[in-house]
Amino acid sequence: MVSNLMKFVVSHKKIPILHVNNMCCSKMRASLQRLKSHVPLGRNYSSLPGLIGNDIKSLHSVINPPIAKIRNIGIMAHIDAGKTTTTERILYYSGYTRSLGDVDDGDTVTDFMAQERERGITIQSAAVTFDWKGYRVNLIDTPGHVDFTLEVERCLRVLDGAVAVFDASAGVEAQTLTVWRQADKHRIPRICFLNKMDKTGASFKYAVESIREKLKAKPLLLQLPLGEGKAFKGVVDVVNKEKLLWNPNSDDGKDFVRNPLLEMSDPELLKETTEARNALIEQVADLDDEFADLVLGEFSENFDLLPAEKLQTAIRRVTLAQTAVPVLCGSALKNKGVQPLLDAVTVYLPSPEERNYEFLPWYKGDLCALAFKVLHDKQRGPLVFMRIYSGMIKPQLAIYNINGNCTERISRLLLPFADQHIEIPSLTAGNIALTVGLKHTATGDTIASSKSSALAAARRAETEGGKKHRRNNEAERLLLAGVEIPEPVFFCTIEPPSVAKQPDLDYVLKCLQREDPSLKVKLDADSGQTVLCGMGELHIEIIHDRIKREYGLETYLGPLQVAYRETILNAVRATDTLDRTLGDKRHLVTVELEVKPVETASVMPVIEYAGSVSEDLPTASQEAIENGIHSACLQGPLLGSPVQDVAVAVHSLVIHPGTSTTMISACVSRCIQKLTVYCDGHKWNMDVCLHLKELMILQGAEEG
Ligand code: GDP
Ligand code: MG
Secondary structure, eight states: OHHHHHHHHHHHHHHHHHHHHHHHHHHHHHHHHHHHSOOOOOOOOOOOTTOOTTOHHHHHHHHSOOGGGEEEEEEEESTTSSHHHHHHHHHHHTTSOSSOOOTTTTOOSSOOSHHHHHHTOOOSOOEEEEEETTEEEEEEEOOOSGGGHHHHHHHHTTOSEEEEEEETTTBSOHHHHHHHHHHHHTTOOEEEEEEOTTSTTOOHHHHHHHHHHHSOOOEEEOEEEESOGGGOOEEEETTTTEEEEEOTTOSSSOOEEEEEOOTTTOHHHHHHHHHHHHHHHHHHHHHOHHHHHHHHHTTSSOGGGSOHHHHHHHHHHHHHHTSOEEEEEOBTTTTBSHHHHHHHHHHHSOOGGGSOOTTHHHHTTSOEEEEEEEEEETTTEEEEEEEEEESEEOTTOEEEETTTTEEEEOOEEEEEETBEEEEOSOEETTOEEEEEOOSSOOTTOEEESOHHHHHHHHHHHHHHHHHSOOOSOHHHHHOSOOOOOOOOOEEEEEEOSSGGGHHHHHHHHHHHHHHOTTOEEEEOTTTOOEEEEESSHHHHHHHHHHHHHHHOOOOEEOOOEEOOEEEESSOEEEEEEEEEEETTEEEEEEEEEEEEEOSSOOSSOEEEEOHHHHTTOOHHHHHHHHHHHHHHHHSOTTTSOOBOSEEEEEEEEEEOTTOOHHHHHHHHHHHHHHHHHEETTEEOOEEEEOOHHHHHHHHHHHHO
8 A cells, every 4th residue: 555655646747847847848939939929029908898998887888788798708728729829819809908928928817926937837817808799707727736726616606607628639637627617516508619620630520429438528619720730721600600710820819710610622622511500400409309390390401591590599498408518629829719718608607697596595686706816916915816706896895704704894896807897887796806905805705794694694695594504504505615625635744934924924924825725824732843845846836936936035944755544444342441549549441342333424533432432421521532532633643644434433431430531531442553553463454545536636637
């Protein structure tokens, strides 16, 4: 087991290293390409479109579009599939940026942290707001690296729909699989974009097959590529039977022509497209009864007569029901296929009101929002990104934080535009807001307008919940996020440059933890050193880097260590007696315990009592027993790592009158140690394990 474990650890470490190497090659290639065609840099962040001067009235209509026209979407993918490049193109075509950013240049809008620019990866998800053909799109750029799975999870809760970007030469990759499953869990409708169609080795057919096989999804081919690899020049719109060709002389891909396919000029392509369209119609009809009736009735003789809008409406229903996924293709880098992708986002993905959030009725239109991201801005202090589910947010508004059970005031309200933010007077349900002034709100907190409003919602939830299922308590039902924070996998010590700087370091770590709950900080009781615990090597490295860059504090990291956990493989049972006389007092306690594996993972030991023990057990003694169990589980016998996934059963307990609780704890603790180290003369039967969830993630990464 230990050697198996080492394998995991080694392969896990390989992921970031491999990635960095790959990136360097592609960076060099891209730099060469850039020498040929250089797009002028110097981004000009425009104000909101349709805004003349700073007219608040027109601003109001711009910032609060009808909810049916809002799309909250995310882009998810395996690392390097082209999320950032696609996002950049989207922002450019939507008019929000005036020049094309390039990940290989390090000047993209969404990867705005300095490290991201240098490393060319997306770590912190940033929300970006833009308009497309009368729709308001809030785009949340989700990270793709295994070290940042928590970020992905959290963002998925805020999305109403997602675009999955694939490298068309690689098809479904390991991380896509992980994120796809997470999106399934949150029931998020998706569109697939087969990117990199220009790349040598790109294969539309192969990528579609891998979606079918690895993701077990039903792909709806809404497009066909015109050429592959170097020959890729555009796409066929299957629904409309049109050909979309990008002007080869255009620098930025803004120029493209859309022409109907004609028998005269494209007989072969028209035939192929008609077959694809008929197949699509049949496929959708199989999944949607309403559409099946339509097709079998009016249009059974000739599918060609079926209007494109009718087909689109049915595709939309199927997409929202998640019985199939529309597939489009293109090349973000070569500026082809991104505009139709944006059209598809507005046409096929849901608006906030088309999503079924069970908690909405409880709030009856009162404010309900989720803080899904906290950033620390040197000038403005903490910035909190919020998804508003109901009600409205305004500057100077007092809000109630359900998790923190505290009230605080929003000072300013901004519309997030990557690292640029536009000040606005109000924002309504369905939107993503960025607030200034909240000092206590942390990532994952649920926000209501007041404590009484939250209580009213809790009461409604209670009445309704009574019919369905009961949950722990009122407040808990109202918490939207409850994102499970995985146990850290790696840790290392961190030291300030001098003892005098320790308070500064403590402050910085506190700020970073509010932004990123997967970062844990503890104090080593033996050495008094501060210990950083994180999800991976890259995660800790980035934290280290940010401390220096953003807070100007040079720190030193100790060697990186794996946060092992120990667990038991078989049940063992033993009895222990502690008999000690201190002064004139005799302390005598005998306990019989059993330690056994549990099926569902649990960081804390599960404690059970035999009926005879629990019958008349004083609270003080029970506390003493539990303290003893918990302290014994802090350090396992193998490596001194915490013990988890175990249950401890107390079978019998005899306490001599006058025995102190400290002695009870000591006896219980000693008995567990005896159990786990020696049992019946055999040496321990403990084993080392990583946290189970991490093991799954690592295995997922290896599958690819
Ligand atoms: P992310 O990790 O998913 O955000 O991917 P990036 O957008 O950072 O892209 C990773 C690499 O793939 C970069 O070197 C891009 O230049 C390159 N890339 C992105 N899109 C395309 C594309 O459409 N075609 C080709 N050939 N390369 C692309
Ligand atoms: Mg990226």
